[in-house]
Amino acid sequence: MNDTVTTTISPDVRQRHADCMALIASDKCRASFSELFDFYAPRVKSYMLRLGASALEAEDLAQDVMVTVWRKAGMYDRKQASVSTWIFRVARNRRIDKFRRTSRPDLDADEPMLRPPDIEQPDAALDRVQIEETVRAELVKLPHEQLELLQAAFYEGLSHSEIATKFNLPLGTVKSRIRLAFGRLRGQLEPEGGDADT
Amino acid sequence: MMQQPATSSYSELYSAYAAGQLDPAFALLLETQSMLRRDVRGALAASEAVSGFMLETAEPVQMSAGAGARALELIDALESGDSVTATDFTGDAELACLPMPLRDKALEAFDAAGWQANAPGIRRMKLDVGSDLEIELYRIQPNAKVPRHSHGGTEFTLVVAGGFSDETGSYGPGDLAVKGPDDTHQPVGDPGEVCFALAVRDAGLQFTGIMGVIQRVLGR
16 A cells, blocks of 8 residues: 555545635635635645744745635636645745755756757647646556655655665666656656666 | 657656756746747646645645634735735836746846847846846847857856857757857857847856766757
């Protein structure tokens, strides 16, 4: 059994959270806000604690994030992201404002950022909902040891070398495992360039 | 059709960005590139979806008693003193065409200090993103020459609109040029459209391993 993932919420609940956002935006609906608050505030608090905030700071930041959710509810678009992802972004940005601890990781030789773009179909809109669905469907299937590396990278924001130290793994293994897992999340069945190293 | 594998390549920059650990200058560079390139946009969307999932499945930590009620009080206080500040577009009309969030940063810099002339047809403007790195927007007119220069450290230049060419080749929207301390070059604006480019420069700080990247990826 996988103990990293506690509970994922059902598509119905996710839909409901999106409805709550819409009601806050259109009607300033307080009941909807309370519903989102009860679910997300304790999770945002948990996130802030994990990232090193004190209990007091974490509580304040969670309050602050939720008030921002109220203020910016009109900017939420369910075609762009789930409520969880959107609130994560708000929380992340709030944390960056509060504690500026940012870094620049080393760039790999095959850094995609430096590559020329692949042939694009300019008209094809990016289906973010589909991307998020694939990511979610694959995340719950990932083996525990890949999931915890993703958590360290995408949630706690550790660099690959920090992850290698934390999990006592060779750097190359960390890199290939994360690359492999991310490939799966993007709907790739085969690891690119072989060398899965699992 | 599925995206081809190359488009979904993972980068450590993507997870650092999603988690909020990337230097703000690099974050802006990456956000701008994502507005210009669908492959980068998709990779960032997937990365943030991972982070969002982690938040959703995080072990909740109970808020203190009455926290929800206090949040509603804060909201009431906020609503009564409603101060909506509308940002009006007084800045350069050209800048209004830049992709967000670069546009906001550029308009802010335009209001603060404006463009600085650098050479005939070349203007530049420092942006304030709260980074220790230097980040500048360049405006290069068609056929205008950026004075030949070398770099103290490493320079990353993302073409936002139009294009420029130098000894190593041509760069168009979404392309990123990287120059190391030993490179000198003289970019020239491509004919046609005005070129806008975003440059992130690292004066003394070292990018480990970046010279290898330059040689292998861009080495010509």
